[in-house]
Amino acid sequence: MTLYHGSSVIVETPELRYSVRALDFGKGFYTTTNEEQAVQFARKIHERKLREGVEDPGCFVSSYRMDYDTLQKQLSILTFNAPDEAWLDFVMANRAEKYAGKKYDIIYGPVANDTVYRALVGYETGLYTKKQTIEQLAVRKLFSQMTFVTKKSLSFLHFTGYREIAPWKN
Numbered sequence: 001m002t003l004y005h006g007s008s009v010i011v012e013t014p015e016l017r018y019s020v021r022a023l024d025f026g027k028g029f030y031t032t033t034n035e036e037q038a039v040q041f042a043r044k045i046h047e048r049k050l051r052e053g054v055e056d057p058g059c060f061v062s063s064y065r066m067d068y069d070t071l072q073k074q075l076s077i078l079t080f081n082a083p084d085e086a087w088l089d090f091v092m093a094n095r096a097e098k099y100a101g102k103k104y105d106i107i108y109g110p111v112a113n114d115t116v117y118r119a120l121v122g123y124e125t126g127l128y129t130k131k132q133t134i135e136q137l138a139v140r141k142l143f144s145q146m147t148f149v150t151k152k153s154l155s156f157l158h159f160t161g162y163r164e165i166a167p168w169k170n
Contacts, residue, residue, distance in 0.1 A: 001068045003031035003146055003157070006042030008049050008057040010162045014064075014154050025107040026094040028149035031157075032111060035061060037143045039165050046167045059165040064157045071106065071156055078102075080109025083137035085130060092124065105153040110142035 005011055014029045023030070032038050038061045049057035071077060080087040087109055093099035123133040148154050 001033070001066055002160070003033060003064045003066065004035045004038035005029070005031050005062045005064070006038035006040070006045060006165075007060055007062065008042070008045045008054070010058070010060050011062045012159045012162075014148065014157055016149070016151060016154070022095045022097045023147075024091045024094060024111070025109075025145070025147040026099060026149065028107070028147040029154060029157075030145055030147050031064065032143055032145045034143035035063075037111060037145075042165045043168050046165075059167045060162050061165055062162045063160045065160050066156045066158060071153075075105035075150075075153055075156070076103075077106045077108060078104040080107075083110045083134065083142060085134060088120075088123070088130065088134060088137075091120065095120070095124075103149075105148070105150045107147045107149065109144060110137075111145040 005014070016027070016029060032041075042059045042061050046057050046059040078090075080090070090099065093101075119128065119133050119136040122128040122136075123130065128136070148157065
């Protein structure tokens with residue numbers, strides 16, 4: 001399996017660095033199975049760094065290979081096959097920093113992209129019921145993300161290269 005990570009730097013050796021924002025699957029090293037998703041994320045990071053005053057931030061997609069069959073045998077993996085009620089509960093608990101369930105090495109499932117984010121905010125603010133939110137998510141084409149949340153899990157990622165991405169034009 002090939003995975004991608006968008007960033008302002010080339011990430012040859014992934015580390016567990018935690019975001020200041022609460023994310024879908026909690027703290028960890030986020031990758032995606034969709035290269036275009038990583039490209040868009042790299043561009044968002046680039047824009048954020050510019051707004052923060054970083055001079056000439058990079059815009060890169062690092063790629064990795066890993067053997068998913070081996071992972072499944074040696075690590076604890078939580079998998080969401082669709083944006084269903086269990087996925088929604090898990091994402092909302094992590095975004096609220098209130099997840100207190102079982103700990104996993106890896107979490108794999110749909111990415112809550114910008115379009116999905118609006119539905120989640122609607123649910124969080126009471127505009128949508130859980131059922132309405134899931135119905136909205138069901139019509140979206142969501143890509144998968146794989147989040148590595150332990151040092152042990154990161155040892156299964158093997159850097160294969162990077163690509164410099166052209167940032168968004170202002």
